[in-house]
Every structure is written in structure tokens, then in C-alpha cells.
Amino acid sequence: MSKKISLENYFQQSVTENNLLATGEKILIAVSGGPDSVALTLLMESIKNKGGIKLAVFHLDHQIRKDSFKDMEFVRDLCNQYAIDFYSEKRDVQAYAKKSKRSIQDAARKIRYDLLETTAKRINADKIATAHQSNDQIETFFLRLLRGASLSGLQSIPLRRNNIVRPILEFSKKQILDYLNSKGQRYLTDPSNIKPVYFRNRVRNELLPVLEELNPAYLSVLSKNISLINEEEKFIKKLAADTCSKLLKKQNDIVDIDLQDFSNLERTLKRRVLREAIFSIKGDLLRIEYKHIETVLKNYKQFGFTLELPSNILIYRDYKSLKLGPGDAFKPQKIRKSIVEVGKKISLKPDSSYFESSLVKKCKSSSLAVCLDYDKIKPPLVIRSRKAGDRFKPLGAKGTKKLQDFMVDKKIPKFSRDSIILVEDREKILWVAGYEIDERAKIENGTKKMLQLRIR
Structure with a gap:
């Protein structure tokens, strides 16, 4: 059995087992003219009649090279050879990359996928097929790993995501090149793929050859490890989704x-x-x-x-x-002015927190719990939001300070300043809740009674 028939049978089997295509569907293939997308086009053509599918091809003229129009002409001629509907768009990728502050490769990817989706809708295509293969999988894994991706970021490229399918993802680069050679099919080689200025190219041309030298079976080994990561990630993702459904409240x-x-x-x-x-x-x-x-x-x-x-x-x-x-x-939310009664709670709407005060013998302090010298306080105590002209004497300060200046120095966001609880007596602000008490109400060696103020 020839390599051509063997690979085409393998392709048919993979498409069927992974349920990538359905009878009667129209598939838009993304074709650059490189070996992967050309092989995908030929393989899709080989199962077109048996699978009962219709094909169309999309090509992006990225204009990165002056002769990029030749790529478009090559893909157009390939489509004419197999009587496949051809669609093409021209975009200045470099200009978009500069404007959007993206890398050239990221900009090209964004434009390509946007145009693929637009074209698919216009021609009523059911799915979009891209030519990612197993070497791309490994390259992407190392790119993400070296950039510090989390476990979820190290997942493999999926065979299918929404309306996008990747029918040759399980094929190696060698299988693809052997297939094209057996067919005598010409393809394009993008010179930018060997330039070391692109991080992916350095991974492809410098790192992966070293791995192959260390272990010729590295593709298989890493593919299995990536599959394990996918399984682990699937479990953690389910656990996280259950947690988020209980924990996240959106208003x-x-x-x-x-x-x-x-x-x-x-x-x-x-x-x-x-x-x-x-x-x-x-x-x-x-x-x-x-x-x-x-x-x-x-x-x-x-x-x-x-x-x-x-x-x-x-x-x-x-x-x-x-x-x-x-x-x-984020909108300012003022605190409702309330009189503090020692030993009683005050609800702090709109959330479920509350303010409380109590006389204590031992003090446990935190950003939301402070103790003051009760005998230095001039009742009644009140909680309120800030107002123009507020001043207080921060702990350790020699003089008073404008509350506005204090909030600026503490880098308190403007939207939250009205939400900060102020506790005051008849003469002074005692506590800027969450931040600082007033020097004049601090606990000292001679303190006899301690008043604890707390937000829960």
C-alpha cells in the first residue's frame, strides 16, 4: 500500500473517530500555501466525495513581503486545479501590528481568524479547518512554557474549538512532507520561518533539533505528556468551575x-x-x-x-x-451617618459587613480592628463618610493633617474615598477605618479602659 493511500486512509479514520466533519457540511480551509495547509487541502479533497462535504479555501495576503501576492496566486491556482472555491483578502499586517502593539505573528493571527470567521459567515460555511500539526503542538507547548504559562496555558491545541477544526493535528511534519513528495505536489516555503528574530522560529530551528538529538522519540513522549496535562487540567477546571459558581457574585x-x-x-x-x-x-x-x-x-x-x-x-x-x-x-458609596452605641452592631450596607464597638481587657489589632483609650473619647461616637475640611492627627504625627492629603499619600483610589468609614467623637476623628487611628486617642501605659472598634 502506498504512502499516499495509507495517509489518506489515516486521515479519513482520524476525521471520523474525532467526529470533526459531518455529511453535507461546507468547510472553509485556511491556506497559506505552505506544506501543512497544502497537504490539508489535498487530504480534504481526497475525502470530499466519500464524506459528502463541500470545500472552499481562504487565503490572507499579509503584505509583509513585497512579493506576498505570489503566495495568493499559488493558492488560487491550486484551487483552480481541484475546482475549489477560492476567497482572498489583502491586509497590511505590519501597520496593524504597530497600531495594536502586537507582534507581527500575533497581528497576522488575529487578522486571519477574524477574516476567516467573516468569510465563513458570508459563504455559509459550517466549519473552518486550519492546518496545525503535531510539531506546531510541541512548538506551542515550549513557547508557552518559556513565557511562564500556567498549567491551563500548557494545554494542547484542541482538535476542535467551536466551529474551528484541525484535522491534521495528529500528523507529524515528516508525514506531511512525505505525503506531498509522494504526490509530487509543490508548496511554498516562507523565508520568515527561518529568521531567528521570531521566538517561535528559534524554538523550531534551535531548540527542537537538540531535543530530537537527545531523544529521537521526543515528539511522541511530549505528546503523551501534553495529553496528561489536558486530563489534569480538565479535572481542575471542573473543580474551579464548581467553586466559582458558588463564590463569584456579579452585579x-x-x-x-x-x-x-x-x-x-x-x-x-x-x-x-x-x-x-x-x-x-x-x-x-x-x-x-x-x-x-x-x-x-x-x-x-x-x-x-x-x-x-x-x-x-x-x-x-x-x-x-x-x-x-x-x-x-466603581462608583462612590457614602456611609450612612449613625450614632455608635457601645456593645451594639451597625449594619454597613450595601454589603453584609457591620461595625461594632465594645469595652475589652485585651486588644487584638488589625487593619479592621483597633483599640482606643476610652477615657480620651468625648461621646457620642458617630460613624460617617468624609466631608470637606476633615482633619485628624495620624498616630505618631506632631500635628493635624488634612484627611484629603492623608488619602492621597496612602494612594486610596478616588472612587473608594467616600466609602471609607470615619469614626469620630464630639471633637475629633478617632479612626480612619482600615488605615489609621488618631494620636490623641491611642493606648498608653496609664490607660484604664480600652474601647475596641471593629469592622466584620
């Missing part, structure tokens, strides 16, 4: 994460919850890096912690929760 454009429940999670699940929360707001995780997630995990217990993520996504830690949302979705 308008803001996602709320209960701090106590979040704190009880394993660190791995905390990362997943944060990523899912960001995704639910942003719609993707582009430019969200490991350092962003780790910064949140390091600082989320600190009241007032704020982090601005790419695409104007804000993370803010208030009294009882972590809040995530677009920066302009």
Missing part, C-alpha cells in the same frame, strides 16, 4: 468575591477563581500575566489593596470582599 459590571470563602481556598484554586473573575469582566485573559495574579494573592488581605490590570480592569479590596470590574464601574 452590574462588578464581580464580588467573599474574602472569607476565598481565604479558605487552596492557592491553586485561588488563582483559578481570580482568572475566571477577570475573564467574566474582560472577556479574555490577554495580557493577564502570572505576576498580576501573584500580586493579588500577596496583597488581598490588606484592606484598600488596589491593582489596575490591563484593559482598565480594577481589583479592589474593601471591608469584606474583593471586587473586580471596569475602572469606570
Whole structure:
């Protein structure tokens, strides 16, 4: 049996077993003119009649090279040879890359997929077929690994995602080249694929040959490991999804994460919850890096912690929760003025936290719990939001300071300043909740009674 028939039978079997195509469907094939996409076109043509499918081809003229139009002409001629409908678009990829601050390869990928989707809708194609093969799988794995991807980022390229299928993903580069040679089929070689300026090219041309020298079966070994990663990831993803369904509360454009429940999670699940929360707001995780997630995990217990993520996504830690949302979705929420009665609780709407005060013999302090010298306080005590002209004497300060200046120095976001609880007596602000007490009410050696103020 010839290699051609063997590979075409293998292709037919793979498509059937993986349920990639269905009878009567129209498939739009992404074809650059390189060996992978040309082989995919020929293999799809070989099963067209038996599978009862219709074919069309799309080509992007990226204009990166002056002679890129020749690629389009080659693909057009290939389609004419097999009577396949041909569609092509021309775009200035370099200009788009510069404008969108993307790499050339990322910009080309974004434009290509956008145009594939647009063309598929226009011609009523049921699916889009791309020519990723097993070597691409390994290259992508190392690219992501070297860039610090998480476990989820190390997953393999899927055989199918929504309407996109990758029918030759299980084939090696060698199988593809042998197949084309057996057919006597010409293909194009993009000179940019050997330039070391692209990170992927360095992985392909420098790293992988070393791995092959160390272990000729590296493709098979790594493919199995990637499959194991997929299985592990699938389990963790299900666990994370169940956790997120209970933990994430979305109202308008803001996602709320209960701090106590979040704190009880394993660190791995905390990362997943944060990523899912960001995704639910942003719609993707582009430019969200490991350092962003780790910064949140390091600082989320600190009241007032704020982090601005790419695409104007804000993370803010208030009294009882972590809040995530677009920066302009955070609105000032003033505290309702209330008289404090020692031993009684005051509900702090709109969340479920509350303010309480009590006389104590031992003091346990934190950012949300402080103790004051009760005899230095001039009742009644009141909680309220800030107002113009507020001043207080921060602990250790020699004189008073404008509250506005204090908040600026502490880098408290403008949207949250009205939400900061102030506790005052008849004469002075006693506590800027979450930040500082007043010097004039501090505990000293001669203190006889201690008043604890706490937000829960």
C-alpha cells in the first residue's frame, strides 16, 4: 500500500473517530500555501466525495513581503486545479501590528481568524479547518512554557474549538512532507520561518533539533505528556468551575468575591477563581500575566489593596470582599451617618459587613480592628463618610493633617474615598477605618479602659 493511500486512509479514520466533519457540511480551509495547509487541502479533497462535504479555501495576503501576492496566486491556482472555491483578502499586517502593539505573528493571527470567521459567515460555511500539526503542538507547548504559562496555558491545541477544526493535528511534519513528495505536489516555503528574530522560529530551528538529538522519540513522549496535562487540567477546571459558581457574585459590571470563602481556598484554586473573575469582566485573559495574579494573592488581605490590570480592569479590596470590574464601574458609596452605641452592631450596607464597638481587657489589632483609650473619647461616637475640611492627627504625627492629603499619600483610589468609614467623637476623628487611628486617642501605659472598634 502506498504512502499516499495509507495517509489518506489515516486521515479519513482520524476525521471520523474525532467526529470533526459531518455529511453535507461546507468547510472553509485556511491556506497559506505552505506544506501543512497544502497537504490539508489535498487530504480534504481526497475525502470530499466519500464524506459528502463541500470545500472552499481562504487565503490572507499579509503584505509583509513585497512579493506576498505570489503566495495568493499559488493558492488560487491550486484551487483552480481541484475546482475549489477560492476567497482572498489583502491586509497590511505590519501597520496593524504597530497600531495594536502586537507582534507581527500575533497581528497576522488575529487578522486571519477574524477574516476567516467573516468569510465563513458570508459563504455559509459550517466549519473552518486550519492546518496545525503535531510539531506546531510541541512548538506551542515550549513557547508557552518559556513565557511562564500556567498549567491551563500548557494545554494542547484542541482538535476542535467551536466551529474551528484541525484535522491534521495528529500528523507529524515528516508525514506531511512525505505525503506531498509522494504526490509530487509543490508548496511554498516562507523565508520568515527561518529568521531567528521570531521566538517561535528559534524554538523550531534551535531548540527542537537538540531535543530530537537527545531523544529521537521526543515528539511522541511530549505528546503523551501534553495529553496528561489536558486530563489534569480538565479535572481542575471542573473543580474551579464548581467553586466559582458558588463564590463569584456579579452585579452590574462588578464581580464580588467573599474574602472569607476565598481565604479558605487552596492557592491553586485561588488563582483559578481570580482568572475566571477577570475573564467574566474582560472577556479574555490577554495580557493577564502570572505576576498580576501573584500580586493579588500577596496583597488581598490588606484592606484598600488596589491593582489596575490591563484593559482598565480594577481589583479592589474593601471591608469584606474583593471586587473586580471596569475602572469606570466603581462608583462612590457614602456611609450612612449613625450614632455608635457601645456593645451594639451597625449594619454597613450595601454589603453584609457591620461595625461594632465594645469595652475589652485585651486588644487584638488589625487593619479592621483597633483599640482606643476610652477615657480620651468625648461621646457620642458617630460613624460617617468624609466631608470637606476633615482633619485628624495620624498616630505618631506632631500635628493635624488634612484627611484629603492623608488619602492621597496612602494612594486610596478616588472612587473608594467616600466609602471609607470615619469614626469620630464630639471633637475629633478617632479612626480612619482600615488605615489609621488618631494620636490623641491611642493606648498608653496609664490607660484604664480600652474601647475596641471593629469592622466584620
